[in-house]
Amino acid sequence: MAAGKRVVVIGGGVGGLTAGALLAREGFEVTVLEAHVYPGGCAGTFYHKGYHFDAGATVAGGFQKGGPHQIAGALLGITWQVERIEPAWVIHLPDCAITRWGEEMRWREERAAKLPALRHFWRIQEQAAEAAWQFAARLPEYPPASLADLLRLATKIRPNLIPISPLALMSMGQLLNLLNVRDPNARAFIDAQLLISAQTTSRKANALYGAIAVDLPRVGVYHPRGGIGNIARQLAEALAAHGGRIIYRHAVTQIERRADKTFRLHTNKGNTFEADIVLANLTPWALADLLGEAAPPALQREVKTRPSTWGAFTLYLGLPSAAVPSHAEHFQIVQDLSQPLGEGNSVFISISSPHDLSRAPSGMRAVTLSTHTAIAPWWHLRQNDPEGYQERIAQYRDRLLDAAERVIPNVRSAAQLILPGTPAAFQRFTRRPLGMVGGFPFASLLNVRGPHTGIENLWLVGDSIFPGQSTAGVTAGALRVAAEVVRNAARRRLVQVAQISAPSAS
Ligand SMILES: Cc1cc2nc3c(=O)[nH]c(=O)nc-3n(C[C@H](O)[C@H](O)[C@H](O)COP(=O)(O)OP(=O)(O)OC[C@H]3O[C@@H](n4cnc5c(N)ncnc54)[C@H](O)[C@@H]3O)c2cc1C
Numbered sequence: 001m002a003a004g005k006r007v008v009v010i011g012g013g014v015g016g017l018t019a020g021a022l023l024a025r026e027g028f029e030v031t032v033l034e035a036h037v038y039p040g041g042c043a044g045t046f047y048h049k050g051y052h053f054d055a056g057a058t059v060a061g062g063f064q065k066g067g068p069h070q071i072a073g074a075l076l077g078i079t080w081q082v083e084r085i086e087p088a089w090v091i092h093l094p095d096c097a098i099t100r101w102g103e104e105m106r107w108r109e110e111r112a113a114k115l116p117a118l119r120h121f122w123r124i125q126e127q128a129a130e131a132a133w134q135f136a137a138r139l140p141e142y143p144p145a146s147l148a149d150l151l152r153l154a155t156k157i158r159p160n161l162i163p164i165s166p167l168a169l170m171s172m173g174q175l176l177n178l179l180n181v182r183d184p185n186a187r188a189f190i191d192a193q194l195l196i197s198a199q200t201t202s203r204k205a206n207a208l209y210g211a212i213a214v215d216l217p218r219v220g221v222y223h224p225r226g227g228i229g230n231i232a233r234q235l236a237e238a239l240a241a242h243g244g245r246i247i248y249r250h251a252v253t254q255i256e257r258r259a260d261k262t263f264r265l266h267t268n269k270g271n272t273f274e275a276d277i278v279l280a281n282l283t284p285w286a287l288a289d290l291l292g293e294a295a296p297p298a299l300q301r302e303v304k305t306r307p308s309t310w311g312a313f314t315l316y317l318g319l320p321s322a323a324v325p326s327h328a329e330h331f332q333i334v335q336d337l338s339q340p341l342g343e344g345n346s347v348f349i350s351i352s353s354p355h356d357l358s359r360a361p362s363g364m365r366a367v368t369l370s371t372h373t374a375i376a377p378w379w380h381l382r383q384n385d386p387e388g389y390q391e392r393i394a395q396y397r398d399r400l401l402d403a404a405e406r407v408i409p410n411v412r413s414a415a416q417l418i419l420p421g422t423p424a425a426f427q428r429f430t431r432r433p434l435g436m437v438g439g440f441p442f443a444s445l446l447n448v449r450g451p452h453t454g455i456e457n458l459w460l461v462g463d464s465i466f467p468g469q470s471t472a473g474v475t476a477g478a479l480r481v482a483a484e485v486v487r488n489a490a491r492r493r494l495v496q497v498a499q500i501s502a503p504s505a506s
Helices: 014-025 068-076 104-114 116-137 147-155 165-169 172-178 184-197 207-213 229-241 284-294 297-305 376-384 386-405 423-430 471-501
Strands: 006-010 029-033 045-048 051-054 082-085 089-093 096-100 221-224 245-247 252-257 263-267 272-275 277-280 311-320 330-334 346-351 364-373 417-421 458-460
Touching (some): 006 263, 006 272, 014 229, 014 471, 221 229, 458 471
Parallel strands (some): 006 029
Antiparallel strands (some): 089 096, 330 346
16 A cells, blocks of 8 residues: 555545545545444434434435536446435425425426515526536535635636626525515525525525525435435445445544654544544534544634534334325425424424335335424433423424424324434434534635644545535535545655655755
8 A cells, every 4th residue: 555545534424435435446545434333424324113214314415417426426436326306395384385396397387376476586596506506516625725725716616606606795685685585485485495404594594505505406306215324325335346444333532643644543442543644524523522632723712612503303203104195205394484493393304205115114104304403402401400301302202293293194193103313312323522413504605614624634524514514515525525635645746756756965
């Protein structure tokens, strides 16, 4: 193995596996250390009593031509086991239901009938999303960390970005105000979709990012066969096919930076792994924990000052096929327009495909419900009031089941299995500190986190870096990090060759 080519990836989430597999393909010696017994993290599928439940993510995008998964798959030789689904999902507001068709004419008819207040919005949104998808496919060095990044970034800007550039500097709320969109249903429709993609609503979400976020049904929502975890499983296979390996049940407990600038990683099994390059598929908080006192001051500051992100409360249901609707697989329910979204007031429901018999016992379906929730009250109760904590779980379970009643009547009596998931469960199963999931809210394009950690050859991948959450988002981030690692290695080799071939001074 050539010097400088040992890569260890901490975590087998979609971001870590994509970056690891791409580097294995480039001839790096890649080891992915995964704490759990299966890959995928927040986009994993777990087995419980005959069901394969999607743990967090359920909606897969980015497989369209030029989409991040399509690009990574083509590079890695993966034929994705996915099928496009139609409609993408149905959004239930208190007094109407809006079907997000992918098919253009049906979607135009639906939005004209149900969301007339947004008629001017769609033209701008589609134009912005088109230009932004094309830009993203060119793997921009964003946010630029050096003059070289900035110069490379400049070469990737095309004229179609210029007319929509004002959106980069405004919030989605400001755009809707400019277009005089006052209809509460129209605002709630946009807000509900922004919350699950930009992690914030139109008041704060950046308009350009938001234009891409609400574009997902148009470019395509896909159903991975066997559950969303199959994306990570296919990536793990590609990693192995390109000579890399994934080692399960190995949690990294410490990153040691050595005097020669290489790394030694310690695991909970008492093993150590040496690396020239480390990719941390972690949040900044988790990375700082593993570095301990070796964490650079900027990272230490970041984890002290950055507001915590959302957590998730989930319910996993086993339901008879006869009890679930057949006109769509995904639903988003908003209960009360006068209340903030999240905390059970907006609930995403995903039902396993009727054609995917691997997901549930015969005649049954695996259903995942989720809502955004602030993490602090959960941890406060868990530490100080165990009874109050259990009451809170029961309360959130009821809120989610009430929302589910809108599309699955009598869900309580029909369910043969109900399993709740709290932020503590996400901390345990994905190792994300305090169960903070979903990346950072996308409020400003000028203040996004890049992959740099302050330590040479130690990179972040995953939904904490641009362009953020979703399996597609972390794949775009991974493509960019892998490209930079390859470029840096080539540069180092050039310097070494120059040093070797330079005539000695004597
Ligand atoms: C409830 C919920 C719903 C969502 N819905 C969607 C959706 O519908 N569509 C969508 O695209 N996205 C959705 N997302 C977001 C999406 O799941 C994430 O953005 C994405 O999967 C994060 O990938 P990641 O690469 O950051 O890794 P993670 O998913 O965070 O995985 C990290 C991996 O690293 C491992 N790990 C962590 N620490 C260590 C350690 N010290 N040593 C070894 N291994 C370690 C973990 O076990 C885990 O497997 C949802 C998320 C949640 C929580």
